[in-house]
Amino acid sequence: MTPQPEPLMDASCHAVLPQYFDSFVWLSPPTHPRASHDEVHVWRVSLDQLQAPKFVALLDDDERLRAARFRFPEHRNRFTVARGALRTILGRYLEVEPVALQFSYGSYGKPALAEGFPTINFNLSHSGEFMLLAVTRGREVGIDIELIKQEFATTEVADRFFSRREILSLRSQARQLQTEGFFNCWTRKEAYIKARGEGLSLPLDQFDVSLEPARAALLDNRISPGEVSRWSLQELHPAPAYCAAVAVEGLSWKLRLIDFSSRTLV
Numbered sequence: 001m002t003p004q005p006e007p008l009m010d011a012s013c014h015a016v017l018p019q020y021f022d023s024f025v026w027l028s029p030p031t032h033p034r035a036s037h038d039e040v041h042v043w044r045v046s047l048d049q050l051q052a053p054k055f056v057a058l059l060d061d062d063e064r065l066r067a068a069r070f071r072f073p074e075h076r077n078r079f080t081v082a083r084g085a086l087r088t089i090l091g092r093y094l095e096v097e098p099v100a101l102q103f104s105y106g107s108y109g110k111p112a113l114a115e116g117f118p119t120i121n122f123n124l125s126h127s128g129e130f131m132l133l134a135v136t137r138g139r140e141v142g143i144d145i146e147l148i149k150q151e152f153a154t155t156e157v158a159d160r161f162f163s164r165r166e167i168l169s170l171r172s173q174a175r176q177l178q179t180e181g182f183f184n185c186w187t188r189k190e191a192y193i194k195a196r197g198e199g200l201s202l203p204l205d206q207f208d209v210s211l212e213p214a215r216a217a218l219l220d221n222r223i224s225p226g227e228v229s230r231w232s233l234q235e236l237h238p239a240p241a242y243c244a245a246v247a248v249e250g251l252s253w254k255l256r257l258i259d260f261s262s263r264t265l266v
Contacts, residue, residue, distance in 0.1 A: 024237055026259040033093050033258075035120040035137040040253050042143065042246060044238050045085045045131040045260040049077035055084025058098045082131045085260055086124060089133060094118055108199030123194055130238055133260075134246050139253070142195025144187040145236075145244040153182035161186070163205045165220070170211060181211040183243035188216055188233050191247040195231065209233065216245055 026044055033041065059067065063083050070076035087098035094101075094117065102114035113120065121141050124133045128147035135141075158167055166185050173181045188209040196202065207227070208219040216233035232251055236244035246255075 024257050026257045029258050029261055032095075033089075033135075035093050035135050037136070037138040038253055039136065039256055040139070040141060040246065040248050041135045041256045041258055042236060043085075043089055043133040043135070043258045043260050045082065045126075045133065047078040047081045047126060047129050047131055049074060049081070051084075052077035052080040055080050055088075058084045058087045060099075060102075078126070078129075082124070082126050085131065086133060089135070089260065090120070090122065093120055093135065106197050108197060108201075110194065110197035125190075125194070125244075128242065130242060132236070132238060132244055132246075134248075136248065136253070140195050140197065140249040142191045142193065142197075142247045143244070144190035144194065145238060145242055146183055146187055146190075148179065148183050148241050148243055150179050153179045158182060158185075161189070161204050163208050165208045166211065173211070180213065180243070184213065184216070184235065184245070185209060185211045187243050187245040188218075188235075188247070191233065191245040192218060192231060195247040195249065218247075 035041070059080065067076050067079050070079060084098070087101050090101060090113070091098035096117070101117070104112050104114045106112065110123070120135060120137050121139055122133060122135045123142045124131060125144045126132070127145045130145060132143050132145045134143040158170055162170065162185055170178060170181050170185065189204060192207070192209065193199070193202065202223060206223050207221040210217045210219055214235065216235040218228050218231050218233055221227035231247055231249060233245055233247050234255060236246060238244050
Protein backbone atom coordinates (compact mmCIF):
# COMPACT_ATOMS: atom_id res chain seq x y z
CA MET A 1 0.00 0.00 0.00
CA THR A 2 1.32 3.44 -0.92
CA PRO A 3 1.72 5.60 2.20
CA GLN A 4 -0.37 8.76 2.29
CA PRO A 5 1.73 11.77 3.35
CA GLU A 6 0.23 14.41 5.59
CA PRO A 7 -0.36 17.60 3.56
CA LEU A 8 0.42 19.88 6.52
CA MET A 9 3.86 19.87 8.09
CA ASP A 10 4.90 21.62 11.26
CA ALA A 11 8.05 23.65 10.61
CA SER A 12 8.91 23.68 14.30
CA CYS A 13 10.22 20.14 13.93
CA HIS A 14 11.50 17.93 11.14
CA ALA A 15 8.64 16.40 9.17
CA VAL A 16 8.63 12.64 8.77
CA LEU A 17 8.26 12.17 5.02
CA PRO A 18 7.59 9.03 2.96
CA GLN A 19 10.59 7.73 1.03
CA TYR A 20 9.52 8.38 -2.55
CA PHE A 21 9.92 11.33 -4.87
CA ASP A 22 6.60 13.11 -4.49
CA SER A 23 7.07 13.54 -0.75
CA PHE A 24 4.77 16.54 -0.69
CA VAL A 25 1.09 16.61 -1.56
CA TRP A 26 0.04 19.44 -3.88
CA LEU A 27 -3.60 20.16 -3.11
CA SER A 28 -6.34 21.50 -5.35
CA PRO A 29 -6.80 25.27 -4.98
CA PRO A 30 -9.34 26.41 -2.38
CA THR A 31 -12.19 28.57 -3.60
CA HIS A 32 -11.55 31.23 -0.94
CA PRO A 33 -7.93 31.03 0.27
CA ARG A 34 -7.10 32.81 3.51
CA ALA A 35 -3.64 33.98 4.51
CA SER A 36 -2.80 33.42 8.17
CA HIS A 37 0.20 33.77 10.47
CA ASP A 38 0.36 30.07 11.31
CA GLU A 39 0.41 28.81 7.71
CA VAL A 40 2.59 29.32 4.65
CA HIS A 41 0.91 28.52 1.34
CA VAL A 42 3.15 27.62 -1.59
CA TRP A 43 1.45 27.68 -4.99
CA ARG A 44 2.92 25.74 -7.90
CA VAL A 45 2.14 27.36 -11.26
CA SER A 46 2.85 25.73 -14.61
CA LEU A 47 4.02 28.44 -17.00
CA ASP A 48 2.06 27.00 -19.90
CA GLN A 49 2.67 29.36 -22.79
CA LEU A 50 -0.73 28.56 -24.30
CA GLN A 51 -2.33 30.25 -21.29
CA ALA A 52 -0.62 33.59 -21.98
CA PRO A 53 -3.45 35.19 -24.03
CA LYS A 54 -5.96 34.85 -21.20
CA PHE A 55 -3.61 36.61 -18.75
CA VAL A 56 -2.55 39.58 -20.91
CA ALA A 57 -5.61 41.61 -19.98
CA LEU A 58 -4.75 41.32 -16.26
CA LEU A 59 -1.35 43.01 -16.59
CA ASP A 60 -0.77 46.71 -16.00
CA ASP A 61 1.16 48.97 -18.38
CA ASP A 62 4.49 48.39 -16.63
CA GLU A 63 4.12 44.62 -16.79
CA ARG A 64 3.22 44.75 -20.47
CA LEU A 65 6.34 46.84 -21.15
CA ARG A 66 8.45 44.35 -19.22
CA ALA A 67 6.95 41.49 -21.21
CA ALA A 68 7.65 43.29 -24.49
CA ARG A 69 11.36 43.55 -23.64
CA PHE A 70 11.83 39.79 -23.88
CA ARG A 71 13.46 38.87 -27.14
CA PHE A 72 11.95 35.40 -27.44
CA PRO A 73 8.18 34.68 -27.37
CA GLU A 74 8.76 31.72 -25.04
CA HIS A 75 10.18 33.98 -22.33
CA ARG A 76 7.60 36.68 -22.96
CA ASN A 77 4.71 34.22 -22.61
CA ARG A 78 6.10 32.67 -19.44
CA PHE A 79 6.48 36.10 -17.88
CA THR A 80 2.90 36.94 -18.84
CA VAL A 81 1.56 33.73 -17.27
CA ALA A 82 3.63 34.27 -14.12
CA ARG A 83 2.38 37.82 -13.58
CA GLY A 84 -1.18 36.91 -14.47
CA ALA A 85 -1.16 33.96 -12.08
CA LEU A 86 0.33 36.15 -9.33
CA ARG A 87 -2.49 38.66 -9.75
CA THR A 88 -5.14 35.95 -9.93
CA ILE A 89 -3.98 34.18 -6.76
CA LEU A 90 -3.45 37.31 -4.67
CA GLY A 91 -6.78 38.65 -5.91
CA ARG A 92 -8.48 35.57 -4.48
CA TYR A 93 -6.89 36.11 -1.07
CA LEU A 94 -7.91 39.76 -0.99
CA GLU A 95 -11.25 39.35 -2.79
CA VAL A 96 -10.10 42.01 -5.26
CA GLU A 97 -10.17 41.91 -9.05
CA PRO A 98 -6.69 40.84 -10.25
CA VAL A 99 -6.40 43.80 -12.61
CA ALA A 100 -6.94 46.22 -9.69
CA LEU A 101 -3.88 45.09 -7.73
CA GLN A 102 -0.92 47.44 -7.47
CA PHE A 103 2.58 46.54 -6.35
CA SER A 104 5.50 48.29 -4.72
CA TYR A 105 9.13 47.18 -4.57
CA GLY A 106 11.74 47.44 -1.84
CA SER A 107 15.19 48.94 -2.29
CA TYR A 108 16.50 45.55 -3.43
CA GLY A 109 13.49 44.64 -5.56
CA LYS A 110 11.40 42.59 -3.12
CA PRO A 111 7.76 42.86 -4.21
CA ALA A 112 4.86 43.82 -1.93
CA LEU A 113 1.33 45.05 -2.34
CA ALA A 114 1.08 48.82 -2.67
CA GLU A 115 -0.06 50.98 0.21
CA GLY A 116 -3.79 50.82 0.74
CA PHE A 117 -4.15 47.07 0.16
CA PRO A 118 -4.49 44.60 3.04
CA THR A 119 -1.10 43.38 4.22
CA ILE A 120 -0.13 39.88 3.22
CA ASN A 121 3.43 38.65 2.76
CA PHE A 122 4.39 36.93 -0.46
CA ASN A 123 7.37 36.07 -2.61
CA LEU A 124 7.76 34.37 -5.97
CA SER A 125 10.35 32.65 -8.10
CA HIS A 126 10.25 31.05 -11.54
CA SER A 127 12.58 28.83 -13.52
CA GLY A 128 12.00 26.81 -16.65
CA GLU A 129 8.35 25.78 -16.84
CA PHE A 130 7.32 26.54 -13.24
CA MET A 131 6.71 29.40 -10.84
CA LEU A 132 6.36 29.08 -7.07
CA LEU A 133 4.50 31.66 -5.01
CA ALA A 134 4.67 31.70 -1.20
CA VAL A 135 1.89 33.48 0.71
CA THR A 136 1.52 34.10 4.45
CA ARG A 137 0.62 36.88 6.85
CA GLY A 138 2.75 38.64 9.46
CA ARG A 139 5.97 36.83 8.52
CA GLU A 140 8.67 37.63 6.01
CA VAL A 141 9.03 34.91 3.40
CA GLY A 142 11.34 34.13 0.49
CA ILE A 143 11.23 31.35 -2.09
CA ASP A 144 13.45 30.04 -4.87
CA ILE A 145 13.05 27.40 -7.57
CA GLU A 146 15.75 26.26 -9.98
CA LEU A 147 15.77 23.93 -12.95
CA ILE A 148 18.63 21.53 -12.23
CA LYS A 149 21.37 21.92 -14.83
CA GLN A 150 24.39 19.78 -14.13
CA GLU A 151 26.63 21.99 -16.26
CA PHE A 152 25.91 24.93 -13.93
CA ALA A 153 26.87 23.06 -10.76
CA THR A 154 30.61 23.61 -11.09
CA THR A 155 33.40 24.14 -8.60
CA GLU A 156 33.98 27.61 -10.03
CA VAL A 157 30.40 28.69 -9.36
CA ALA A 158 30.47 27.23 -5.84
CA ASP A 159 33.74 28.98 -5.06
CA ARG A 160 32.23 32.29 -6.12
CA PHE A 161 28.85 32.11 -4.39
CA PHE A 162 29.13 29.67 -1.46
CA SER A 163 30.73 30.10 1.95
CA ARG A 164 33.85 28.20 2.95
CA ARG A 165 31.83 25.84 5.14
CA GLU A 166 29.38 25.15 2.32
CA ILE A 167 32.20 24.48 -0.17
CA LEU A 168 33.81 21.98 2.20
CA SER A 169 30.45 20.30 2.79
CA LEU A 170 29.84 20.05 -0.96
CA ARG A 171 33.28 18.56 -1.63
CA SER A 172 32.77 15.99 1.12
CA GLN A 173 29.68 14.55 -0.56
CA ALA A 174 29.82 11.55 -2.87
CA ARG A 175 30.33 12.69 -6.45
CA GLN A 176 26.91 11.46 -7.58
CA LEU A 177 25.26 13.58 -4.88
CA GLN A 178 27.12 16.83 -5.52
CA THR A 179 24.74 18.27 -8.12
CA GLU A 180 21.81 17.82 -5.74
CA GLY A 181 23.88 19.28 -2.89
CA PHE A 182 24.85 22.25 -5.05
CA PHE A 183 21.24 23.15 -5.87
CA ASN A 184 20.10 22.52 -2.29
CA CYS A 185 22.67 25.10 -1.21
CA TRP A 186 21.83 27.53 -4.01
CA THR A 187 18.04 27.53 -3.47
CA ARG A 188 18.32 27.76 0.33
CA LYS A 189 20.72 30.69 0.17
CA GLU A 190 18.58 32.44 -2.43
CA ALA A 191 15.36 31.89 -0.46
CA TYR A 192 16.97 33.31 2.69
CA ILE A 193 18.37 36.35 0.89
CA LYS A 194 14.98 37.02 -0.72
CA ALA A 195 13.13 36.65 2.58
CA ARG A 196 15.39 39.26 4.20
CA GLY A 197 14.74 41.62 1.29
CA GLU A 198 18.14 43.25 1.66
CA GLY A 199 19.91 41.81 -1.37
CA LEU A 200 23.63 41.22 -1.09
CA SER A 201 24.06 43.68 1.77
CA LEU A 202 24.67 40.37 3.56
CA PRO A 203 27.64 38.86 1.67
CA LEU A 204 27.03 35.29 0.52
CA ASP A 205 30.16 34.00 2.27
CA GLN A 206 29.03 35.37 5.63
CA PHE A 207 26.26 32.84 6.24
CA ASP A 208 25.92 29.08 5.91
CA VAL A 209 23.02 26.83 4.95
CA SER A 210 22.78 23.06 5.02
CA LEU A 211 23.23 21.02 1.85
CA GLU A 212 21.77 17.69 2.96
CA PRO A 213 18.37 16.61 1.59
CA ALA A 214 15.37 16.90 3.94
CA ARG A 215 17.40 18.97 6.43
CA ALA A 216 17.13 22.50 5.17
CA ALA A 217 18.45 24.95 7.75
CA LEU A 218 20.27 28.22 8.26
CA LEU A 219 23.38 27.09 10.14
CA ASP A 220 25.21 30.35 10.84
CA ASN A 221 25.20 34.07 10.17
CA ARG A 222 28.54 35.56 11.15
CA ILE A 223 27.29 39.16 10.94
CA SER A 224 24.02 38.61 12.87
CA PRO A 225 24.21 35.33 14.85
CA GLY A 226 20.65 35.79 16.13
CA GLU A 227 19.36 35.21 12.60
CA VAL A 228 19.75 31.44 13.03
CA SER A 229 16.91 31.26 15.54
CA ARG A 230 14.83 33.79 13.60
CA TRP A 231 14.45 31.83 10.36
CA SER A 232 13.32 28.36 9.31
CA LEU A 233 13.96 26.77 5.93
CA GLN A 234 12.07 24.02 4.12
CA GLU A 235 13.04 22.21 0.94
CA LEU A 236 10.39 21.71 -1.72
CA HIS A 237 9.95 19.24 -4.58
CA PRO A 238 7.83 20.97 -7.23
CA ALA A 239 8.62 18.60 -10.12
CA PRO A 240 11.29 16.18 -11.37
CA ALA A 241 14.55 17.95 -12.29
CA TYR A 242 13.69 20.98 -10.14
CA CYS A 243 14.99 22.04 -6.74
CA ALA A 244 13.33 24.60 -4.47
CA ALA A 245 13.29 26.01 -0.96
CA VAL A 246 11.27 28.44 1.13
CA ALA A 247 12.61 30.58 3.98
CA VAL A 248 10.14 31.76 6.60
CA GLU A 249 10.52 34.13 9.53
CA GLY A 250 9.91 32.33 12.81
CA LEU A 251 8.89 28.82 13.79
CA SER A 252 5.62 26.99 14.48
CA TRP A 253 4.08 27.40 11.04
CA LYS A 254 2.52 24.84 8.77
CA LEU A 255 3.16 24.36 5.09
CA ARG A 256 0.28 23.93 2.66
CA LEU A 257 1.12 23.14 -0.97
CA ILE A 258 -1.38 24.18 -3.65
CA ASP A 259 -1.40 23.37 -7.36
CA PHE A 260 -2.61 26.38 -9.36
CA SER A 261 -5.19 25.65 -12.02
CA SER A 262 -5.80 28.47 -14.47
CA ARG A 263 -8.95 26.71 -15.67
CA THR A 264 -10.65 27.05 -12.30
CA LEU A 265 -9.18 30.34 -11.07
CA VAL A 266 -9.35 32.53 -14.18
